[in-house]
Amino acid sequence: MDVARTRLSLVIPEELARLLQEEIISGRLAPTTRLTEEEVAQTYGVSRSPVREALRLLERDGLVLKAPRRGIWVAPMTLKDFDEVYACRIPLEALAAAEAAAATDVALKDELPAILAAMRAAHGDGDVQRFFDADVRGSTVIYRLCGNITLRRLLAGLEKQALRYRYFIYARAPGAVRLSVEGTATIYAAILAGDAPRAKAETEALIGAIWRDIRPAMAAEIPAE
Amino acid sequence: MDVARTRLSLVIPEELARLLQEEIISGRLAPTTRLTEEEVAQTYGVSRSPVREALRLLERDGLVLKAPRRGIWVAPMTLKDFDEVYACRIPLEALAAAEAAAATDVALKDELPAILAAMRAAHGDGDVQRFFDADVRGSTVIYRLCGNITLRRLLAGLEKQALRYRYFIYARAPGAVRLSVEGTATIYAAILAGDAPRAKAETEALIGAIWRDIRPAMAAEIPAE
DNA sequence: CTACTCCATACTGTATACAATGTTCAGCGT
């Protein structure tokens, strides 16, 4: 398919992983769906070689599960997995926020207000997709600010799993977005003020609050494990 | 090479990654060494396909760096990277220890004393390699105890980077091993007692102490970045 | 009707061939 080839032109495995990742996070590729290399390859008009690499990348990010000689499936969404992701996010995102607050890259910090505005606007319009795009951009800015490449690597692997659950809930209960928007505003303020301990504490508080807030709805919609 | 093929018989990329990982952690493959796929393939008597997958795995674990179309290098050891790894280890290892303390798998917990004994014995003999083998086994037991698969995935990627620095220092200043042995004893005691908060606090204390303890020697031996 | 065996099939894993790109160094011009 020529359209796919064009979009994949730079580095096929990474681009392919990004496309598949969007499918999985948005739920268009349902949990436990079987992915065969040949089918993915034909869908995107490439051979199995880059597909295999893309699937390894998705495995690294926890979006697919792989069993040797048996195949690959979209990772199931379970309450256990949800809890695990949030338990790990709290300390890691807090660490990232603290380092971001201590950073000196003013130009990068100045992007945060615009991102917050975009989140608010999307929230006002009830546009979940746009809210997510802004949210992801905000995370990216914080990761770049903190400059800890190792932490960035770890968070990249968590963020995608987390977004999957957040997308799932927000698409069903858009009201839950408000909690995220307001908490994000508080965190950005702390980062802009250069207050690392407060950025850390506010991040721990927000992620913990979101966790508690959406967990009951999650428990009603997905299996325990 | 037949010997290599035999050792690689199960799942070649994973086995290959494990062998290369040992080479890197032990320093036999020096930082910034260029790795060409063909050369690795010939060394182990396999084709480039599994080699490429193995190198992706090592990239995931932060042991090699990859630039598209340009090649792969053993990741450099720098003070910045060292600091990053330890900053991330503190909250993640502490979380793992806390969950391990709360676990109920008595059979698995009972393995800890033997592992501690092995660490002490290796320390007594000044055998760095054996100390590390025991240390890694201990980490594995804790990860299995805590049952948080997501956390396990994140730590697996950190542990290898961390071991590289620890191996580096211990091989030069074996006395630093004592700190690790005694701290580990305290943590294991907390886990066996089912005291999650103490396991968490002791782990934070130990990793922070090791960090501070070996950092000056590290600063003298490796570049800042 | 059930359970077990065996075979066909589909898919993953590995090897190899081919394409494309980055690097290096000789040769030329300034």
Place this chain on the structure above:
DNA sequence: ACGCTGAACATTGTATACAGTATGGAGTAG
């Protein structure tokens, strides 16, 4: 002498062919 250009080379990226294994269903025995 120095810098630039370009072509040969080395190496990665992709496609395809082949090998080996897990799965599912037909067929048969109990």
